[in-house]
Amino acid sequence: MLTDNEILEESRKNFELIIEEKEMLDFHKVFGNGNPVHIEIGSGRGEFLLRSAQQNPNINFIGIDLKEKRIKTIFRKLYIEKLKNVRIAKIYLDEESINFIQPNSIEKIYLQHPDPWPKKKHFHRRIIQHSFIDIMHKLLCNSGIVDIATDHEDYAFWIVEHFAERKDFTSIYKKGFTRESEKGHIETYFEKKKREEGFEPYFMKYRSIRWIEKNL
Ligand SMILES: C[S@@+](CC[C@H](N)C(=O)[O-])C[C@H]1O[C@@H](n2cnc3c(N)ncnc32)[C@H](O)[C@@H]1O
Numbered sequence: 001m002l003t004d005n006e007i008l009e010e011s012r013k014n015f016e017l018i019i020e021e022k023e024m025l026d027f028h029k030v031f032g033n034g035n036p037v038h039i040e041i042g043s044g045r046g047e048f049l050l051r052s053a054q055q056n057p058n059i060n061f062i063g064i065d066l067k068e069k070r071i072k073t074i075f076r077k078l079y080i081e082k083l084k085n086v087r088i089a090k091i092y093l094d095e096e097s098i099n100f101i102q103p104n105s106i107e108k109i110y111l112q113h114p115d116p117w118p119k120k121k122h123f124h125r126r127i128i129q130h131s132f133i134d135i136m137h138k139l140l141c142n143s144g145i146v147d148i149a150t151d152h153e154d155y156a157f158w159i160v161e162h163f164a165e166r167k168d169f170t171s172i173y174k175k176g177f178t179r180e181s182e183k184g185h186i187e188t189y190f191e192k193k194k195r196e197e198g199f200e201p202y203f204m205k206y207r208s209i210r211w212i213e214k215n216l
Contacts, residue, residue, distance in 0.1 A: 004076075011075040017062060017087040019100045027105060030087060031060045036107040036141075039064060041093055041114070041127065044189055046074035048112050051186045053086045059107070060085045066092040095131050103138045108145045113190040113201075116152035128159050130166075137168050140208040145172075148204045151194035156202035163206050172205035179203070 002010070017030065027037050036059050043049045043063035053061040063086065065071050071090045078086060091097055117125045128148075136146055146169070150156050160176035163169050171177075179200060191201055 007079045008072060008075050011079040014082075015075065015078045015086060015088050017089040019089055019091060019097075023100055024102055025100050027060065027102075031085065033060070035060050035085070037062065037105060038108040038110065039101070039106055040110040040112065042111060043074060043088070044070050044112075046070075046077055046088075048110065048186050048188045049074070049086065050077055050081060050083060052110075053083045054081070055184075057085055061087075063088045064091055064093055066090065093127075095135055098135055098139070101139050104141055106139045106144060107141055108147060109136055109140065111146070111148045112188045113150055113194070114148070114155075116150060116155040118152065118154065123158075126155065126158065128155075128162055130162060133162060133166060133169070137208050142208070142210045144208045146204075146206045146208070148206075149188075149191065149201050150204075151191065151199040151201045153202070156204070159204055163204070168209050169206040170209055172207060173203075177202045177204045 017025070019025070028034055031037075038052070038059055039062040040049045040052075041064050043065045046063060049061055049063040053059070061083075063074060065074075065088075068090060071088060074088055078088070111127065114127050115125075117123060133146075140146070148159055150159065156177060160171075163171060164176060179202060181201070181203065187195075194201070
């Protein structure tokens with residue numbers, strides 16, 4: 001029987017995405033196919049990423065998280081599930097480090113319960129800022145989707161307001177959000193925990209619009 005370290009080593013060999021400084025990834029090489037690529041920022045324990053990948057074998061998924069403990073949890077699950085269409089990157093994602101992704105190469109970006117940074121003095125740490133939305137727009141293919149869920153009301157309104165100010169994204173939901181989960185919705189660890197505490201999530205989806213479309 002393998003030890004935990006051996007399991008992690010084996011799983012990392014198959015599923016870890018190592019990003020060299022200033023390198024831009026060729027997804028065709030990484031996955032060995034030209035299937036569409038979706039990324040999840042802040043995958044946590046990986047429920048959303050792994051279920052999505054299992055249900056969509058013809059889509060390639062990249063999960064990103066900065067915390068070693070959470071990444072290890074995902075590697076342990078992948079050792080058992082062996083999902084060929086998943087790669088994991090341990091990285092602190094920001095406007096700089098996200099440059100390993102080629103422009104126009106991503107079909108969907110998921111942010112499931114990003115850290116809300118509730119204190120005003122920490123608002124600058126929230127991942128949703130105009131500078132970050134600019135980058136997401138650059139990375140997404142035409143009509144690519146940003147899919148966000150949060151249990152934090154103030155952050156939900158922050159997100160809705162930021163996207164409402166943009167001409168390069170349009171909201172799929174009329175009010176900018178919905179409280180209804182879609183059919184087949186995958187509940188994450190944080191979503192479950194927060195629901196138990198009485199916080200129902202807000203769901204947001206934005207479609208990117210290319211310059212040509214904007215100017216029609
Ligand atoms: C509140 S947890 C949500 C985890 C998971 N999506 C869920 O819903 O259960 C936020 C996660 O995002 C990760 N995270 C926060 N900021 C990040 C960043 N800039 N780059 C990569 N991961 C980040 C944290 O380590 C944490 O695992």
